[in-house]
Amino acid sequence: MTSPLTSRFPHPKGSDGTRRLGYGADYNPEQWPREVWAEDVRLMQEAGVNIVSLAIFSWARIQPTADTWDFAWLDEAMDLLHTAGIGVDLATATASPPPWLTTAHPEILPVTATGETLWPGARQHWRPTSPVFRTHALRLVRKLATRYAVHPALVAWHVNNELGCHNVYDYSDDAARAFRDWLRDRYTTLESLNHAWGTAFWSQRYSDWDQILPPRLAASHPNPTQQLDFKRFSSDALKEHLLAERDVLRELTPDVPVTTNFMVMRGTKGMDYADWTDAGAVDFVANDHYVIPGPQDRDELSFSANLTSGIASHQPWFLMEHSTSAVNWQPVNTPKLPGELARDSLLHVAHGADAVCFFQWRQSAAGAEKYHSAMVPHAGADSDLFRSVVDLGRTLRTLSPLAGTEREPARVAVLFDWDSRWASEQDSHPTSRLDYHQEALDWYSALLRLGIRADVVPASHSDLPSYDVVIAPVLHMVPQELAKELTRYVEGGGHLVTTYFSGIVDANDHIWLGGYPGALRELLGLRIEEFGPLPDGATVDLDNATTGSLWTDRITVTGHDVEVLARYRTGPYAALPAVTRRTTSQGSATYVSTRLGVPGLLGLLPDLLAPAGVTSELPEDARGQVEQVVRRDADNRYVFLANRSDTPVTLPGLTGDVLVGAKADESVVLPPRGVVVVRQAAH
Structure with missing residues (x-):
């Protein structure tokens, strides 16, 4: 199968010029006074951070009013990061419209199936099909791309953020017009649409395109093919916005790869990411993943990382966000157990992630996500969590030989x-x-x-x-x-x-x-x-x-x-x-x-x-307790063995160089929730 991706993954480089695995977080310096920035950079270097995503929710700071711009703080942050040897995945900042824009143009706000407006006060309060929003968003993208096109810190562009997380389905008049256009492209004629939608049922036959609406609140079950096509259209509408921003970036910075963070994880179903990559919407795949507690929680992590690799056609991809410990948006937000921060991260690496990043660098002191864990917690650097972050950075440096390798196909x-x-x-x-x-x-x-x-x-x-x-x-x-x-x-x-x-x-x-x-x-x-x-x-x-x-x-x-x-x-x-x-x-x-x-x-x-003739490659006693994933290049296989249990597991007879983890004689020992990586010669 021919991949639509262009394999332009922004691998950080070591001092010797060799590729490294990426490591970092979303970084929001605008939330903190300047004196904190220097400490941030010092701690990033201690942790081995080599890439951060910057300016994701900074539109109101960059453009305080319709006619004013403030890049001074962003210039300073970019310069500071570059001096420290940290690359920047620079966001286009279009994820959350500023108050001045929604006040002047409330017609950009999404509308629910029941006709309610989603008002400002959170994030993603914009219609994917709004011409007004698109005009203002692309103006911002053009300003950013022009200003930072040749900045040495810039290694990738981060379009918007988690497209469709809160606004995948919009039922506004803008959406209705765009839906009709989408349907014309798909069916060409009303006769074809009427056949596809089975409109002979319940007297739904359309005689004019303007009669067609999104599946808004109806007296009974809306037409099933109308519902399905609206789901397809809604995914496409977000894809079209992604393509619009990407096109501006490619025009002005053709040598800088473009991505956006997918959300391949339980509960997210509105976006067909395989279709987005088929359309060439990104130069490399990036994903956000958060563990939903339950009996299959780590199975789901592996499943989603595996599917992300499939979406990426098994080329290297970027874990843009996951959590160091507790999140803030579940009914009960429990912290991770010792070892889980590293195991969760390395399972993503095993399934093809060449960068491991978190939301976020420094835990916020205010705002809706102030109780969401980060690389630097409220307790500061003198904490078990930050020490675990530093340890993971060392592990990822040890795994630098994996950069650019692909997952070994399964049977x-x-x-x-x-x-x-x-x-x-x-x-x-x-x-x-x-x-x-x-x-x-x-x-x-x-x-x-x-x-x-x-x-x-x-x-x-x-x-x-x-x-x-x-x-x-x-x-x-x-x-x-x-x-x-x-x-x-x-x-x-x-x-x-x-x-x-x-x-x-x-x-x-x-x-x-x-x-x-x-x-x-x-x-x-x-x-x-x-x-x-x-x-x-x-x-x-x-x-x-x-x-x-x-x-x-x-x-x-x-x-x-x-x-x-x-x-x-x-x-x-x-x-x-x-x-x-x-x-x-x-x-x-x-x-x-x-x-x-x-x-x-x-x-x-x-x-x-x-x-x-498919059987397990693991010893019988380890099956169910250990997950095995393999990455490889022309010369080596890198075998990841992750302990899914809370007790130690010993794997006898495993040959090769142990890059990560413990080895005793000819046996490999996996501590509770631990990961071992073994390098073997390719056969």
Whole structure:
């Protein structure tokens, strides 16, 4: 697969000119008096910081009024950082409009589906499709790019910040006009749109483009394809703003790479980042990630870092934000345990991050995020947290040889598809309890517990033949070409695994008729006439000692080459197939018709992986306790081994040079929540 990225990663350089891993934070000097700045730089050098993101929320400081500009403080900060050898990822500062702009032009403020205005007082109070906002934002971008084009501290541009975090869905009149334009580009004619949206239903047929609105609050369920297209449009609207800022920066500073910080993490679903990279919107991928406490919290961290690598086509990417310890926006904000700061950071590095940065450098004394942890906490440098920050800096310097290396591909892939996620979770479906992300995470968690390395890849970026096993949970939306691609994969010797509610609709969210699973019916060799979603709390037992929840299917096997791997033992479909596998001359296609959760998948996965000969590379005693990820270059493999548990783990017989961690004779010892990195010669 050809990558749209240009591989312009801003690797810091050591004194000998070799590439280093990046290390730093968001830096907000404008929050502090000048005398603190010198201490900041001194502590940054002590910690090994070599890059910071600057001016992210500084629009009101840079442009105090519509006609005045103040760059003196930013000039001073840029000069100070450069003198200290610290590069700057300079933000365009467009994330939060200043009060003078929203007062003069309240028409830039977003509007909710119920018609409420989102007022100033927080951040991201702007419409992605507002022409007025775009004019003022690009004026600011042009001023910044012109002033700092040749500043020696500038190593990258940081467009806006967390695009869509709070304003992904805007239902204003600006959005309505832009939505109509987007629909004209997609469908060309009203006839095509009416067909795609199925407007014969409920007398919704449009006779003029101006009749079309965003899916605002309605009397009942809005048109499902209208909802889906609005999700697609909203992601595209943010992408178009990103492209508009990028174009100004490329015009004025063509040699400076451009990025923005994605949010590939649990709970963020409005932006199709794979599509953004397909459009060449960034020169390198950057991501923000925060741990959501729960039983799968570190699984989710690994899953998101892995998916970020997939979005980046396995090229180096930038961890732009994560937390040193507690955040401020959860119901209860608990601090990280000893070792977790380093383990969380190094897991991102293992999955391809060539820079590790935090929000933020110095913990704020005021404002909404004053209780969010930072590299320098309220307690100051004389603190366990800052000492951990310094230790991590040393570790990253030790890992400098990894700069520019790529993740070693796994034999198993978990597909992630934004269209399927958006469409499968819409209203007026067989169940409202389906959670696309959770199902995909469950499969990944089970693989982690079995010690199986897997890649998480966007469906649009996937090179299916390069994987022995492809797991596609809830692949709900399957256009005809994707169905053909999956069929070619299986017939060519690949092993496909998919689940309930897959293959059901086409790109317009229309049902594939003739029985479920629609587009995948022939490939899987089965037919389903009616879904059997389960009520809350209900479960069914399977005859392989697993338990299903959420969903069941009444399966009729139609192919002579289909094997029933498990049947329902209880429930309305008792004795009927629950898990099936169709084999071809070389490959196979497996269907799992219920949600098994991690415990059930642990029992099933070995049978699904066996035809491909996929087994764990870890000793049996370490499986479930240790995550293994590999990066490599032409000469070396760098094996990351992360202890997922709170007890020490010993790995015998591991050869190579231990770069990070402890080694005793021929055994590698992983302390609780610790990470070991071993360098081995490439085979």
